[in-house]
Amino acid sequence: MTARILLVEDEPDVALMLRYNLEAEGFAVTCTESGDEALDLTRESAPDLIVLDWMLPGISGIEVCKRLRIRRETAAVPIIMLTARGQEEDRVRGLQTGADDYIVKPFSVQEFTARVRALLRRANPDLVSTALRAGDLELDRVSHRVRRAGRELQLGPTEYRLLEHLMGNPGRVYSREQLLDRVWGSDVYVDERTVDVHVGRLRKAINRGRQADPIRTVRGAGYAFDEQFSAK
Ligand code: CA
Numbered sequence: 729m730t731a732r733i734l735l736v737e738d739e740p741d742v743a744l745m746l747r748y749n750l751e752a753e754g755f756a757v758t759c760t761e762s763g764d765e766a767l768d769l770t771r772e773s774a775p776d777l778i779v780l781d782w783m784l785p786g787i788s789g790i791e792v793c794k795r796l797r798i799r800r801e802t803a804a805v806p807i808i809m810l811t812a813r814g815q816e817e818d819r820v821r822g823l824q825t826g827a828d829d830y831i832v833k834p835f836s837v838q839e840f841t842a843r844v845r846a847l848l849r850r851a852n853p854d855l856v857s858t859a860l861r862a863g864d865l866e867l868d869r870v871s872h873r874v875r876r877a878g879r880e881l882q883l884g885p886t887e888y889r890l891l892e893h894l895m896g897n898p899g900r901v902y903s904r905e906q907l908l909d910r911v912w913g914s915d916v917y918v919d920e921r922t923v924d925v926h927v928g929r930l931r932k933a934i935n936r937g938r939q940a941d942p943i944r945t946v947r948g949a950g951y952a953f954d955e956q957f958s959a960k
Contacts, residue, residue: 731848731855734775735759736766736792737810738784742833746779749837749910750844752897763787767795774801776855777848780827782811782818790825797826806847810835836913838889845869860895863958865934865942867895876934886911887930894943899955901946927951 733750737743738761750757758775760766763784770778778796782789789809796802809827811818823830829843849856860867864877872888874881883891889911894902902910904920912918927943935941942957 730754730756731776731852732756732758733844734766734769734778736763736779736784736789737761737781739781742781742810745837746840749841750779752910753841753845754896755844761785763789763792766792770796770799770802770805774805776805776852777844778802778805778807779844780807780809782809790821793825793827804851806851808843808847837910838913860892862895862898862942862953863940865895865957867892874934876936876939881933883933884929886926887933890926890930891934894951894953898953898957901949901952903950907951923951 733755735743735746735750735757737746737759740761743759743761747757747759758769760769761784763786766778766780767787780789780793784792789811793807793809796805796807806829807827808829808831810831810833812833828847831840831843845856849858858868858870860869866875867888868874869892874883874888874891890907893907893910904923907923908916908918908920912922927945931941931943934943940957942954944952944954946952
């Protein structure tokens with residue numbers, strides 16, 4: 729079951745970045761930059777979640793939120809408001825208007841996707857898988873535990889996020905730069921070699937003895953979670 733998300737955001741860079749990351753999580757994303765179009769789009773079929781920017785040209789996010797709440801089809805759809813404003817009164821106003829959550833720009837992609845997942849899970853647990861499994865490797869996104877062949881592994885927070893990201897998108901090759909962006913966050917400055925160091929630690933933590941290595945080094949490109957790993 730693929731969760732469908734409507735993204736209402738007029739800033740192209742932000743829209744692109746959010747769309748990319750939501751799709752990487754396996755969600756189906758529809759984008760619009762206008763509140764009017766968002767209201768039209770939700771008339772025919774309601775999405776599973778709406779990400780709504782507060783400041784939109786034309787009708788504001790707050791107004792869109794109010795109207796969505798009045799309509800029967802969208803009254804219960806989880807809404808996350810995005811805003812550059814951080815004042816407490818705005819926050820209260822956003823939540824009073826019927827938004828379920830509120831996130832202030834700039835925010836980290838990890839925080840954003842974590843909130844999306846949390847809201848979706850609350851609304852319908854079937855929409856969000858809490859565990860990733862491949863072969864004898866299992867990662868639980870709720871408890872943050874990782875097991876291999878039933879044995880619990882001790883991973884540092886960065887190694888955990890690295891594994892979660894790669895495992896959530898098996899077969900997809902990520903450059904070091906992309907991994908820095910997704911796992912460390914774009915506001916952090918670290919050298920690309922840092923990625924190699926943490927991949928090394930991750931491998932050490934998950935592979936014991938002759939166990940197959942699920943992480944693939946792609947020369948000149950980066951790293952991927954081996955999509956053949958389940959079969960090994
Ligand atoms: Ca905006």
